[in-house]
Amino acid sequence: MEKIPxxxxxxxxxxxxxxxDSIAAEYSPTSFEFRRELLEKLKSVLEGGTKExxxxxxxxxxxxPAMYANSFLIDQIIRTIYDVAxxxxxxxxxxxxxETLSxxxxGGYGRGELAPYSDVDLLFLFPYKQTSWCEQVIEFTLYMLWDLGLKVGHSTRNVDECIRLAKKDVTIQTALLEARHLWGDQELFAEMRQKYMKEIVAGNSKDFIEAKLQERGERHERFGNSRYVVEPNIKEGKGGLRDLQTLFWIAKFLHGTTEISRLVExxxxxxxxxxxFTKASNFLRTVRCHLHYLAKRxxxxxxxxxxPELAQRMGYKDHAGTLGVERFMKHYFLVAKDVGDLTRIFCANLEAEQQKKSRFAITRFGLRRRKLKGYRVESGRLNVTSDDDFKNAPVKMLDLFHLAQEKQLDVHPNALRLIRQDLKLINRKLRADKTANRLFLDMLTSRNDPETTLRRLNEAGVFGRFIPDFGRVVAQMQHDMxxxxxxxxxxxxxxxxxxxxESGLLIEDHPLSHKILPKVLSRNVLYCAVLIHDIAKGRGGDHSILGAEVAEKLCPRLGLSASDTETVAWLVRYHLAFSNFAFKRDISDPKTVEDFAKIVQSPERLRLLLILTVVDIRAVGPKVWNGWKGQLLRELYxxxxxxxxGGHISEGREERAKHLQENLTTALKGxxxxxxxxxxxxxxxxxxxATNSEDQIAHAKLMRKADKKGKLFTVDAKSDPFRSITExxxxxADHPGLFARVTGAMSITGxxxxxxxxxxxxxxxxxxTFFIQDSDGKVFDAGERMKKLRVAIEATLQGDRKPHVEIIDRRKSSLPSRTQVFKxxxxxxxxxxxxxxxTVIELMGRDRPGLLAELSRTLFTLSLTISSAHIATYGERAVDVFYVKDSFGHKITNKVKLSNIEKKLVLALTDKIASGTRGVKSKKKATATG
Structure with missing residues (x-):
C-alpha cells in the first residue's frame, strides 16, 4: 500500500x-454499557477520519491516494474491533x-483501494473446524461494523473450502487473487496463499484468462456495449475501472504482479x-471518488x-462553443478509449506468450498463419509482416483496414499497437494522397459492413488523424438528455x-427509404453526407452551416465531383429541415408543403434528404425512432x-375538397x-x-351513430402498431377551453x-382527433388504459374531475425531474x-410535468382557437407548435395582441409558476439530432 502522510x-x-481500555476499566467488557460506549467512540473516530x-x-x-487512505482508515477500525473482541x-x-482466526x-479492498462508500469485503479464515469462539468473534466484529454504518460483504471459510470453491467459481478465484492479510493469525493466511498459488494459479493461466475475457464481454453487453453512452458507468461500463482491473487480475495471475513498472520490464x-495506463487509472479513480462523495453512496x-458538479470540481471551465461539462465528458471518453487501446495491447502480448508456450492452436489464440497481399493472417486477423511496415509506407494504415473489410477479417492487436505508435505519420502528405483517399471512400461506402470498419479506424486513432474535422468531434458529447x-x-x-x-435488414422499419435508395444517383453523396452532417458540432456556431463549409473542402479531397460536392454541402446545410417540417408543421396545410418544396427543389434531393433524416434520427438512441415519426416523414415525402x-401545392383546394366529398358520397352506401x-x-x-377519405368515412359513421343515440359525448379509439400510435x-359539444380540458384529462391517465x-x-x-402514445413511444391500448382514458375525459368535460388540480398535487408529492439539471x-x-x-406559434422550453396542459390553458385564456398541435421533445427540451386563430377565425396581426401572447407564453414556459395550473407533461416525439 502507498505511503500515507x-x-x-x-x-x-x-x-x-x-x-x-479506559472504557473497559469502567464497564465490564461483556456489558451493554461497554458496547454502547465502544460504538460511540468508534463512530466518532470513523466520522473524524472520514471528514479528514x-x-x-x-x-x-x-x-x-484517497482510496488507499480510506482503506487504511477501515483497516485500523477493523483491527481495533478484532482486538477488543x-x-x-x-x-x-x-x-x-x-481457536485462531485470520x-x-x-476484492478491491484487498488491493488496498477503497472508494469512499464502497463495500468492505472480508474473509474470516479459520482452521479446519470452526469453534464457538470463532463464531463469537466474527459475530461481534460484523455487528460492530454494521452498527457503524459500513456495508460489509463477508464469507466464513477454512482453507480447504476456499480452495475448493475457487476451483469452481472464477469470481471467488479473483477475490482470493487479491487477498490481503488484514489482522489475526498470519500463518493461516500464509497456508491459504500457498495452496492457492499451487492448486489454483499454477498451470491454469489459460482458463483464467479465457474466463475473465468472457466475463468482460458479457459485462459490456449488459452495459450497452459502447464506451460512448452519455451517462456511462465508470465501474462496470466499457472502458471503465473494471476493464483496468481485469488487466490487473490477469497480470497478477500470469506474472504475480500488478506493478505497471514491472509489466514494462x-x-x-x-x-x-x-x-x-497510469493517467487513465488515476483519472477514473478520481472521478469515482468525486461521484461517491457527491452522492454520499x-x-x-x-x-x-x-x-456539471464533477466538471466544476475537476477544474473544467467553459470555453467558446464548449461547456466545461462537455470538455470533462470528452476527457472521460478519451480515457475510456485509452483503456480500450491498452486492453488490446495487453491481449496481443498474451497471445504472443501463448504462441511461445505451444506450437499447437489453443481455444482462444489459434496459431494458423498465411500470407495475403503483403500482410500476414493470424487466427483470422490481419497483421503486418514487419514492425516497420507503416514507417516505410504510411498508406498501409488505411490499406490494412481496407483489406480486412474486403476479406472480412479482424485487425490484429499487434498491428493496432504499431499504428498507435506511428499515428504521427498520418500528415498532410498522406491526407492529400489520392490512393489513401480512395481507400477511405471505398471503406465508407462499402456494402460490406462499413460501420465495423469505421469503428475500428476510430478506435485505432486513424479516422480522426486522416479526417481532422472528424477528429475534433471524437468523444464530443452534448450535455442534454x-x-x-x-x-x-x-x-x-x-x-x-x-x-x-440498403441491404434490406431494416426493410420492415423503413420500407420507403429502402424502396427509394436504389433510385439515388450517387451512393457516395449519401454516405459522405451522413459522415459530415454533424462534423462541425462544438464549434460555437450553427453546425449545419459550418458543416456545409467542411463538406465543400473535404469532398473534393475524397474524389467527389463539383456537382456531388455541392449536393453533399446542401444536404449537410439542410439535414434538419425534413424533421423540422414533418414534426413541427401541419403537413395537411398546403403552405407547409409549398415552403418545404422551395427548399428541396428536386426529387433527387428529396430522396437523399429523407434517407439522411431517417438514419440521423435512428442513430440518436435506441428508443428515439418509432412508427409515428416514420409516418409523418412519409406523408411529407x-x-x-x-x-x-408536377402536382399542385396550394392550387385546386376547392377541386380537391369537391373530389373528397364525392368519394364520401360514394362510400356512404345506404x-x-x-x-x-x-x-x-x-x-x-x-x-x-386536413383529413383523408378513410378518416372522413369513419367520422361520418361515428357522428351518425352519436346523433341517433342522442349522445353528447362520444370517444372512439383505434391503434396502429406500425405507426406506433393510438388515434x-x-x-x-364545442365550448371554450375544450382542448385544454382534454389534454389535462389525457395527462392524468398517462x-x-x-x-x-x-x-x-x-x-x-x-x-x-388526438394521436397518443404510452411512455415508451408505443400504442396506448394495453390493459385498462383506454377505459380509464374515456372515463377521465368524460368526467373532466362534465366537471367532475379537475385535472389541473390533480396534477398540482402530483407535482408536489413527486420526486424532482431529472430535467431540472438543464437550463x-x-x-x-x-x-x-x-x-x-x-398564425403558427412555436414554443420552446425545458420539458417538465404539466407543460402541454399549461400552454393549452394559456392559449385558452388568450382567446385563441387551436386548429392543430404538434408536440415534440429533444431530451429535456420541449418544442410545441400550435396553429391558432383569433376568436373571429382570423390570423393574429395586431402587434399589441402579438406582444401580449408572447409575454404570457414566455411566463407559462418558465418555472416561476411551477405551482400553478398545469397538466402532466406530454411525452413528445423527437426529431433528428440537432
Missing amino acids: NRKEIINRKLLITEI LERRFLESNKGR SKNVYRLSNPTPE IVAV LGVFTEKERRR PEERITFDMQ YHVYTVDEHTIRAIGILSQI YASETALT WKKADIEKQINRFYPSYWM VTIFT ANIVDAKIHTTTDGMALD VQPSVLLDNKASNTH
Missing part, C-alpha cells in the same frame, strides 16, 4: 486503544490451535503506454445531474444504419414528391341523399383539406400526446408566414 490525523489507533479524508481529497483532487470481550486464557481483505507495455453512473452517444459514435452508427437499410413532379348532404355541410372547407377521436387535429362543425359540435431558455416564435390561414 500524517496517518495519525486520520486515525490514531494507539490512542484509540488507550481510550477503549474528504478534506484531503478535495484539496488534492487525487483519487488513488479477542482480548476484552471473548478473551481466552489458554487458546487451542483451533481476517482477510478481498517484462515487455508487456512500453514506457509511453505505462504513462497512459456508492454511485457508479456519471448521470446528467452529476456531470436527447443525444445518447458522442458525436463520433452517433455518426458511425448512422452510417451502419444506412448500410442496413409523398406530398412534396407530388409537388416537385345513406339517404339528404343525410349525406347534411354530413358534408356540417364541415368548413379546412376539414376536407383517439372525440365528438362532443397518455402522451404527439399530435392533434381540431375541427368545429357548423352546428356547434367539436370533432377533435433551456424559453422561446416563443409567432409566425404569420408559415400558413396562409393560421
